[in-house]
Each structure stands twice: as structure tokens, then as C-alpha cells.
Amino acid sequence: MMQAIKLKAKEYKSGVKPIWCPGCGHFSVLNAITKAMAGLGIDKDNTVLVSGIGCSSRLPAYVDSYGFHGVHGRGLAIAQGLKVARPDLTVMALGGDGDGFSIGGNHFIHACRRNVNMTYIAMDNEVYGMTKGQASPTTPMDWDHSKLTPHGPGVRPFKPAALALAAGAPWIARAYSGNPNQMAKLIAEAVAHPGFSFLHVMSQCITFCPEQTDWKAIVDERAEPALSDADEAARLFLHESGFQTGLLYCEQRPTWPPAGAAIVDQDALAGLAASFRV
Amino acid sequence: MIQQHLSIAITGAGGAGVISCGELLLQAWAREGGRGLLRKAYGPQIRGGESAALLKLTDDECYTAASRYDLVVALDWDNFSRFEDEIQLGPNSWVICDETDVLPESVQAAQSRVVCLPFAELASSCHPEGRINMLALGALGRVLGLPTASMVELAASKLSGKPQAYRDAAAACIEHGAAQALACDVQVPPTGANGACYMSGNQAAGLGALEAGVRFVAAYPITPASDVLEWMAGGLEQVGGQLLQAEDELAAINMTIGAAFGGVPAFTATSGPGLALMTESIGLAVASETPVTILNVMRGGPSTGIPTKSEQSDLNIALNGLHGDAPHLVLAPLDIADCVFTTGWAVQLAQQLQTAAIVLSDQFIGQSTAIVSEPRRCAGTASALAVPAEGDYLRYKLTSSGVSTLASPGDADHRFTADGLEHNEKGTPSARHSDHQQQLAKRQGKLDVFDFGDDWAEVSGDGPLGLVCFGSSSAAVKEAAGILAQRGVDTRVISLRLLAPLQTQALGAALETCSELVVVEQNHGAQLFHYLKGHVNFSQSVHSYAMAGPVPLGPEAIAMAVTEVTSP
Numbered sequence: 001m002m003q004a005i006k007l008k009a010k011e012y013k014s015g016v017k018p019i020w021c022p023g024c025g026h027f028s029v030l031n032a033i034t035k036a037m038a039g040l041g042i043d044k045d046n047t048v049l050v051s052g053i054g055c056s057s058r059l060p061a062y063v064d065s066y067g068f069h070g071v072h073g074r075g076l077a078i079a080q081g082l083k084v085a086r087p088d089l090t091v092m093a094l095g096g097d098g099d100g101f102s103i104g105g106n107h108f109i110h111a112c113r114r115n116v117n118m119t120y121i122a123m124d125n126e127v128y129g130m131t132k133g134q135a136s137p138t139t140p141m142d143w144d145h146s147k148l149t150p151h152g153p154g155v156r157p158f159k160p161a162a163l164a165l166a167a168g169a170p171w172i173a174r175a176y177s178g179n180p181n182q183m184a185k186l187i188a189e190a191v192a193h194p195g196f197s198f199l200h201v202m203s204q205c206i207t208f209c210p211e212q213t214d215w216k217a218i219v220d221e222r223a224e225p226a227l228s229d230a231d232e233a234a235r236l237f238l239h240e241s242g243f244q245t246g247l248l249y250c251e252q253r254p255t256w257p258p259a260g261a262a263i264v265d266q267d268a269l270a271g272l273a274a275s276f277r278v
Numbered sequence: 279m280i281q282q283h284l285s286i287a288i289t290g291a292g293g294a295g296v297i298s299c300g301e302l303l304l305q306a307w308a309r310e311g312g313r314g315l316l317r318k319a320y321g322p323q324i325r326g327g328e329s330a331a332l333l334k335l336t337d338d339e340c341y342t343a344a345s346r347y348d349l350v351v352a353l354d355w356d357n358f359s360r361f362e363d364e365i366q367l368g369p370n371s372w373v374i375c376d377e378t379d380v381l382p383e384s385v386q387a388a389q390s391r392v393v394c395l396p397f398a399e400l401a402s403s404c405h406p407e408g409r410i411n412m413l414a415l416g417a418l419g420r421v422l423g424l425p426t427a428s429m430v431e432l433a434a435s436k437l438s439g440k441p442q443a444y445r446d447a448a449a450a451c452i453e454h455g456a457a458q459a460l461a462c463d464v465q466v467p468p469t470g471a472n473g474a475c476y477m478s479g480n481q482a483a484g485l486g487a488l489e490a491g492v493r494f495v496a497a498y499p500i501t502p503a504s505d506v507l508e509w510m511a512g513g514l515e516q517v518g519g520q521l522l523q524a525e526d527e528l529a530a531i532n533m534t535i536g537a538a539f540g541g542v543p544a545f546t547a548t549s550g551p552g553l554a555l556m557t558e559s560i561g562l563a564v565a566s567e568t569p570v571t572i573l574n575v576m577r578g579g580p581s582t583g584i585p586t587k588s589e590q591s592d593l594n595i596a597l598n599g600l601h602g603d604a605p606h607l608v609l610a611p612l613d614i615a616d617c618v619f620t621t622g623w624a625v626q627l628a629q630q631l632q633t634a635a636i637v638l639s640d641q642f643i644g645q646s647t648a649i650v651s652e653p654r655r656c657a658g659t660a661s662a663l664a665v666p667a668e669g670d671y672l673r674y675k676l677t678s679s680g681v682s683t684l685a686s687p688g689d690a691d692h693r694f695t696a697d698g699l700e701h702n703e704k705g706t707p708s709a710r711h712s713d714h715q716q717q718l719a720k721r722q723g724k725l726d727v728f729d730f731g732d733d734w735a736e737v738s739g740d741g742p743l744g745l746v747c748f749g750s751s752s753a754a755v756k757e758a759a760g761i762l763a764q765r766g767v768d769t770r771v772i773s774l775r776l777l778a779p780l781q782t783q784a785l786g787a788a789l790e791t792c793s794e795l796v797v798v799e800q801n802h803g804a805q806l807f808h809y810l811k812g813h814v815n816f817s818q819s820v821h822s823y824a825m826a827g828p829v830p831l832g833p834e835a836i837a838m839a840v841t842e843v844t845s846p
Contacts, residue, residue: 014695016706048687049695050536060695061706066687067695068539069707071562074532077524081533082687084520085494086540089687110525257520268516269489276475276485278308278649 009038014064019055025177025203026056029123032180033063033092036187047090050079052104054096055130056123056203073104076111076120083118084257090191094121098128101137101158111196112167117255119190119197122160125205125212133208145208162237164198165230165249171197172233172249173226176219177204182245189247195255202243215243222246280760282467284422285344286333287365288414290353292326295411298436299351300331301647302415305432306424307335308476308649311469315341315614316647317830320586321360328357330365335422337467341613341648342754343830347371348464349421350390351414353397355382364829372462374417393460404454407447416455422466426456475650479614479643480506482653483573484513486621487545491629491659492571493519494544496533498526498552501585502641503575506547527555534570535563539696541686543625543659547573550592551582553636557599560634564604564721566696567632567674567684571625576640578828587828588641590749591801596636597778597809605722607635608778610749612736614643615650620775622656623733631724632684638777640800642830643750672703676716680724725779734776737788741768743844744792744818745836747799748774748806755798757833762840769840774806780813795820796840802826 012034020026037047047065051057053072060067070078079093093111100108100122111120126143128134134146135153138160142152164172171193175183183201190197202219204212218241226247227233233249286303290296297318304316314335321327334344346366352358352375358365359382367373367388378394385392395417401408412433419429433448477485484506487495495514497507511521519542524530530546537544548556553574563570576592578584596608607627611620621637628635673694675682682703685692699707700714708714736752739759747755752773759769772788789795795818797807804824811820821843825831 044693045690046688048539058707061697064693066693068536068566069695069697069699070532070535070566071559071698074528074559077529077532078536078539080529081494081496081522081536081544082540083536084522084533085537085542085544086687089540106525107529110529257522268518272485272488272513272516276477276481278305278472278474278476 005041005043007038009034012037012044012064014062016061018062019058021207023206024055025125025205026059026123028177028180029056029121029183029201029203030059030062032175032183032187033059035180035184036191039184039188040191042090046088048082048092050082050091050093051075052095052099053130054099054128056094056096057099059094073099074107075099076104076107079118080111080114080116083116087117091118092121092191093118094123097122097124097126097138098136101160105137109163109167112164112169112198114256115168115170115196115253117194117196119187119199121187121199121201123201123203124160125203125209127205127208129205129208159237159242160200161248162234165233165237169198170195170251170253172200173198173247174200174202174245176202176215176243176245178216178219179245182221186247193250195253218243220244222248226250280764281336281338281340281757282465283334283336283344284349284464284467285347286335286349286351286418287347287361288331288351288353289358289361289365290329290411291357292320292323292329294353295409296329296331296353299411299415300333302429302432302436303418304333304647304649305476306419306429307422308474309428310424311472312467313337313339313470313474313649317343317642318645319361319364322586328360330361335467337470339615339648339650340753340756341646342757342833343642345832345834349418349462350374351418353410353414358382372464374460374462393462395458395460400454400458401451405447405450407443408451409447412448412451413455416452417458417460419452420456420458421460421462421464426453473652475652476647477614477650478505478645478647479611479617479639480575480645481509482614482617483611483621483637483639483644484510486618486656487571487625488513488517489618489659490622490625490656491543492545492625493517494534494537494542495519495521496524496530496537496544496546497521498524498530498548500549500552502577502645503547503549503552503573505645506573506575527552528559531556531559531570531572535559535568538568538570539686543569543629545571545573545625547575549575549577549585550579550595553592553595554599557595558601560606560636561600561602561604562698563634564600564606565698567721568696569628569632571621571628571635571637573621573637573639575644576638584828586641588750588830589801589827590638590640590751590799591803591805591826592638593748593777593801593805593809594803596638603718603722605725606633606778607631607725608638609635609776610638610774611643612749612752612773612775614646614648615653617643618653619656626656626658630681631728632681633721633725638749640750673705674701674703674717674720676703676720679727680720730776730781734774734781734784735788736773736775737770739768739770741770742791742793743767743769743840744772744789744795745769745840746772746774746795746797746806746810748777751798751800751831754831754833754836758836758840761833761837767841782814785814789818792818794818794844796823796843797821798823798831798836800825800827800831
């Protein structure tokens with residue numbers, strides 16, 4: 001029996017000072033992650049946070065666990081390779097809306113359908129912050145604050161939960177940076193869920209999108225239990241405001257890799273070499 | 279010593295079984311202690327196109343593509359004609375076909391000797407399920423003097439999963455084919471020792487990787503690398519590893535990096551277009567000092583190019599494709615058997631030096647099958663350096679070797695965040711001038727001070743004319759050296775196995791007493807020539823013979839070109 005780990009949330013922080021602007025929603029995500037880790041009594045040495053590139057992707061360095069800060073859009077691929085090679089580890093991938101839904105969109109789709117047992121936290125502020133405020137896939141069509149798209153992106157924003165459902169994600173939840181306690185609870189559930197858990201976090205960027213302070217008025221905490229019927233979930237995700245928080249959809253399905261695929265045989269290597277002999 | 283060889287081409291429609299016929303013939307020849315190569319040539323169609331089994335039976339293991347064919351079996355003329363560019367005939371060639379009324383122009387022009395064998399008629403006469411490829415096998419086996427029982431047994435083993443009627447039909451056809459007395463009097467090379475292996479370069483590379491400790495592979499299909507990945511899928515299942523089929527090459531390389539970060543030696547295989555997609559993240563492996571091995575089975579390029587045929591034209595991208603200053607390893611196996619050693623060595627070097635290793639194989643050695651003596655192995659397996667017991671862990675600590683301790687998740691109290699951002703010794707992101715200078719010097723220095731030993735190249739001969747090549751060109755250049763020796767030109771062949779870091783001192787020493795050099799390679803842009811000229815201060819005059827694919831480099835053509843460029 002392993003000894004239970006009892007650490008405070010702040011003891012899961014690395015002490016590296018975040019580069020984020022004052023008021024950034026990502027501080028709240030960092031707090032929620034460390035709070036969830038403390039609540040779960042997670043072993044720092046057996047936990048890995050993996051990210052891509054962007055403001056939110058800086059987060060692994062701020063947590064006192066193992067971490068990998070990769071290249072733009074590929075955090076999910078790194079995380080899946082790691083978890084498949086090392087199923088004993090707790091693996092969390094995280095990143096922003098540009099990283100996960102634009103440059104990394106294909107990996108998002110396939111991570112949802114592959115269903116490796118890991119957590120993905122997408123910190124969505126509807127903007128590219130690190131490159132100083134361009135429209136992302138989740139930016140409203142008429143958002144005209146960027147010099148790059150002065151008349152607004154003119155493209156319908158992407159619905160991450162709907163896409164995740166269509167691609168086969170078995171666990172879909174949403175949190176809001178203004179409610180770190182609910183977020184911490186959802187992260188703990190995501191880690192515990194056996195499969196690919198997708199947590200969509202509305203995490204405000206008041207530097208480039210000051211209007212996002214209005215989010216607190218439209219956030220709607222889901223009172224009902226999570227849906228398990230994909231048809232109902234599809235209707236919800238296609239028609240909701242995008243601000244309903246809580247566990248929205250949950251089903252159980254087999255994870256990848258299928259159990260019992262590997263047969264380890266000590267003489268297998270010698271046998272492989274011998275199979276070539278005439 | 280000039281090689282004694284017999285070249286055989288079997289052509290037919292895809293699905294007619296010419297490759298099976300070639301494989302069984304070569305396996306039967308292997309059982310007699312023979313040596314030889316089977317090159318497979320396909321049209322661009324996936325099914326139903328044309329295919330050719332191009333065999334070369336030899337008395338040694340220097341395997342080059344045949345420049346002229348002694349014996350051709352054309353199951354039909356239509357499909358034969360699609361290979362006319364590649365199958366050179368002469369007046370001494372024998373052509374076996376079932377239709378002699380109208381001969382293709384190339385056969386008429388070469389004035390080859392034509393023998394009629396009604397394949398279809400003979401095959402159906404001996405068994406209702408009779409196949410023409412087995413009939414041809416029996417007939418060819420007799421020409422070569424191979425025991426019929428051996429061919430029947432090998433065919434039965436190949437068809438072990440099929441209904442008994444198939445095996446009966448194969449046996450009947452092989453025996454009936456072997457009963458045909460054909461006039462083809464060919465010179466069969468002498469056979470040597472038994473105890474050889476029968477493998478393709480792609481299988482050999484997969485075996486080398488697994489033996490070196492690889493236990494994770496991320497795979498995205500691409501011709502001509504898919505068969506490495508398919509072979510490894512089965513192999514990993516047996517040795518207790520995982521293969522993950524990725525959604526694209528971007529994912530494949532990053533999954534490989536993720537597994538390697540987890541402390542599991544990790545590998546991926548691809549070809550040119552896939553390597554291009556992977557380059558950004560290979561830079562991540564370099565910057566984060568994560569050991570990964572990428573096997574690149576080269577094909578004709580650029581762009582989609584010629585996916586089914588060989589070329590050595592990815593040298594530039596392998597050496598220089600990464601952005602920023604990103605020192606890494608580039609290796610090239612010299613032949614099919616050497617795919618075991620070089621791939622294994624690459625995996626170990628990547629692990630020891632905590633960087634990315636790119637292995638440049640190609641379609642010619644990757645997809646050809648050969649009879650080889652037990653391949654040389656790379657001693658030991660990849661394993662991370664030991665983790666120190668205590669102290670403040672500095673993942674990117676500056677050391678005299680440039681190599682710092684690599685901890686993996688699960689190692690107590692060595693937590694760090696690997697980063698593609700420039701970082702300080704601890705791994706914390708840093709844009710400071712001093713950190714950048716120090717980490718750049720660390721990543722370069724670990725390759726500069728490492729002792730790569732004697733395996734950086736193979737050197738044969740000690741003549742004054744140096745022939746420098748890399749990877750799969752080696753065999754053709756060695757054969758050209760033999761031709762030149764007969765003409766009184768003494769050469770020294772330097773076959774480079776380690777291309778980056780270039781062992782400039784060792785190369786300089788090996789070439790010191792050469793008065794003139796020719797760099798030989800299979801690409802259009804003379805990529806190796808320019809690379810060497812840029813890094814080595816040659817005192818000799820250096821010439822280039824660069825010939826693009828997809829037709830394999832010919833020893834005779836090399837010998838001629840060398841004579842031309844070096845003549846005063």
C-alpha cells in the first residue's frame with residue numbers, strides 16, 4: 001500500500017514566475033490544476049504536463065511535476081506517445097485555442113477518437129495572445145480588434161465541444177476561469193475518468209479582449225447530470241451559448257491501446273533474428 | 279576480383295506472381311549456399327499494374343543492380359515492354375516467352391536468343407489450379423540446377439495458410455516446369471557457405487532498431503517505408519513494445535518524442551515528404567535533447583516524385599532541413615545487411631548523445647531482398663545514463679562532454695520541463711544571450727567531442743584515386759573500383775556511414791595520399807559533393823559524378839564517368 005501523499009496546492013507549484021499579464025484567466029487554471037493535484041494526492045514524480053506553444057502552453061514550467069513544452073500544435077501528439085509508452089504515468093496535455101483547434105486541429109480530432117487514457121485541458125480565450133491579438137478559430141465573426149482582420153475574421157467560430165463529440169471524445173466538460181473551484185473539481189474528475197477527457201476552459205484574456213469580463217454574466221452552471229446520449233449531446237453542443245459549465249457528456253468506451261495486446265517473450269528478440277536465417 | 283554473376287528478370291502483370299516466383303527462386307538458391315539479390319520493380323498502380331522480379335545471383339555479397347540480363351522470363355510481352363528501359367539485353371541473353379511470332383523491338387534489336395515456353399498451356403495441363411508463375415519457377419530452377427523438391431517445399435511453406443489444392447497445384451506446376459528441357463545454357467556462379475540470412479533492408483533496419491532497444495514506434499504509412507513499420511508492428515508485439523499509428527507525420531514524430539521523453543527508446547520511419555513534415559519537430563528533439571531515431575527510406579523527389587523507386591536525394595534536407603543551429607546525427611547504411619548495424623548504431627548514438635538521429639536508407643536497399651551472411655551487430659543496447667542520487671537537478675547542465683544526465687518521469691526528485699524554448703541549465707525558458715550561447719555550444723560540443731570510433735566509414739583499397747560515396751551507392755562504387763583495377767586504375771573507396779557530424783579529420787587522413795577524388799552519388803544536385811567541399815579543405819582536385827535515379831547507379835557507368843572526369 002503506497003503512502004497517501006498529502007501536499008498543499010501551492011506545494012505543486014514550481015516557483016517559476018508566469019509570463020502572463022495581470023488578470024489573465026490562465027492563473028486561475030494553474031491554481032485549479034494544482035488544487036486538483038493536491039486533492040487527488042498525485043505523485044509529482046509520476047505526473048507529466050505536456051503543452052504546445054502559446055500563452056497557456058507555458059503552464060507546465062509553473063507546476064512542480066515533469067513537463068514537456070513542445071512545438072506549436074503538437075502537445076497532444078507528444079502526450080499520447082508518452083502515455084502509450086508509459087501507461088503508469090498521469091498525463092495531462094494543455095494548450096490554447098489556436099494551438100489545439102487551428103494548427104493542432106487534426107491531432108485534436110484523432111486524440112478524441114483514439115481515446116488514450118489522459119486529460120486534455122484547452123484554455124480558450126478566443127485569441128492568439130502571444131502573437132499580440134489575432135483572431136483564433138473560436139473568435140466571434142465580427143471581432144474587429146485585430147490589424148490582421150480589421151473587419152473581423154468573417155468566419156463562423158468553431159464549437160470545440162461539438163467537434164469533440166463528433167470525433168468520439170467520451171468525456172466532455174467545460175469550466176470558466178472565474179470559477180476555479182468548479183474547475184479543480186472537473187480536473188480531478190477528468191484525471192480519474194478512464195479515457196480521453198476533454199476539458200474546455202473559457203479562460204479570459206483581458207489584454208486583447210477586455211469584453212471577456214462580461215463572461216461572468218453569461219456563464220451558466222449546468223444543474224443536470226451529464227448527458228450520456230450522443231444525440232442529446234449533439235443538440236446541446238450545436239445550440240448552446242458555449243458558456244454552460246460542468247460535466248456535459250460522459251460515456252465509457254474502450255481505451256487505446258487495447259488491453260492484452262502485448263505478449264512479452266524473453267526469447268522473442270532471438271526468435272525474430274532467427275526468422276531470417278535460411 | 280571481378281564478381282561472377284547471373285542476372286535474371288521475371289516480368290508479368292501485377293498479381294501474376296512474378297515477385298513470389300523470384301522470392302522462391304532466390305530462397306532455393308540460398309539453400310544451396312548461393313548468394314544473390316532480388317530487386318522488386320513495380321508500376322505506379324497499387325494492384326493490377328506490372329511488376330518485375332530482378333534477380334542477380336552472385337558469388338559474393340556486393341549487391342548492385344544488374345546492368346544487363348542473362349535470362350529473362352516474360353510471362354507476357356505487354357508487361358515486359360513497360361520495363362524495357364530497365365532490362366538491358368544483349369546477343370548472349372536468353373529470353374523465355376510463350377509468344378515468339380511478334381517480338382518486342384528491344385528483344386529484336388539486342389538479337390537475344392528466344393526460347394518458347396507455353397506457360398499457360400503447361401500450367402493448366404498439369405493442374406486445374408495451376409499458375410504460370412510456379413511453372414516458370416520450375417523451369418528456371420532446372421536451368422540453374424536447383425533441386426525440384428526444395429522449390430516444392432519452399433512453395434508449400436509460402437502457401438501454408440492456403441487450401442491444400444493450392445499447394446498441390448504449385449507442386450505440380452513446379453515439377454512440370456522442371457521437366458521442360460530448355461536450351462538456355464547459362465553460366466551459374468559458384469555457391470558458398472550455408473548459414474546465411476534472407477532479408478530486405480527494411481526488415482534489417484527494423485531488426486537493428488529492436489535489437490538496439492527500441493520499444494516504441496509511431497507510424498504513418500508512406501512508400502517505400504511502410505514495410506519497415508509493418509514488420510515492426512509484429513516484432514514489437516513479440517518483444518513487448520507498442521506501435522501507434524499516427525494521423526500524420528507531424529503526429530508520428532511528436533509521439534516518438536513523447537515516448538522517448540518517457541525513457542522508452544523510440545523510433546519512426548518515413549520517406550522524403552514525411553521527413554519534410556517532421557523537420558520542425560526534429561528540431562524540438564535537438565533543442566530539448568530528447569533521443570529519437572528517424573529512418574528515412576529515400577525515394578525519387580522532390581514532392582511526390584517517384585514513390586516506388588530509389589534515389590539519394592534527401593541528403594540536403596537530412597543535413598540542413600532543421601531551422602536554427604540544430605546539430606544532430608545523420609547516418610546511412612551501406613547495404614542491406616548493414617541496415618541492421620547502422621540503424622542499431624543510430625539508436626544508440628541518439629540515446630548516448632541525447633539528440634535526433636536520421637538514418638538515410640533508400641528504396642533500393644530497403645525493398646530489395648538479399649542473401650547475406652549473419653549481419654554484423656552493434657554491441658549493447660540503448661539505455662539512459664544513470665541518474666545521480668541527489669542534489670539540485672540541472673537537466674541541461676554544462677559538462678565537459680556536453681552530455682547532461684537525462685532523467686525520465688518516475689525518477690524521484692528529478693522533475694524538469696523539457697523545452698524547445700531556449701533555456702538555462704535547469705530548463706527554465708530563457709532569452710538571455712549567455713544561456714543561448716552556452717546551450718548552443720553544449721549541443722554542438724557533445725557531437726564534436728564524442729569518439730565515434732572507426733565505423734564512420736568503410737575504406738577499401740589504397741590507390742591514389744579516391745572514390746567517395748555514402749550509403750547504398752557503396753556497392754556500385756566498389757564494383758566500379760574492380761572494373762577500374764582491371765583497366766590499371768588503382769582506387770580507394772571511402773563509403774561514408776556517418777554523414778553528420780562529418781568526421782573531417784578521419785576523412786582527411788583516409789584521403790591523405792590520394793592525388794585526386796571523385797564524389798559519387800545518386801542525385802541530380804551533387805549534394806554530397808557540395809557538402810564535402812563546404813566542410814573539408816581538400817588539397818586534391820575533387821570531381822563529381824552525380825546521377826539521379828530512379829535507375830540504380832551502374833558500376834560500368836561509374837567507371838566510365840570516373841575515367842572521363844579524371845583524365846587530363
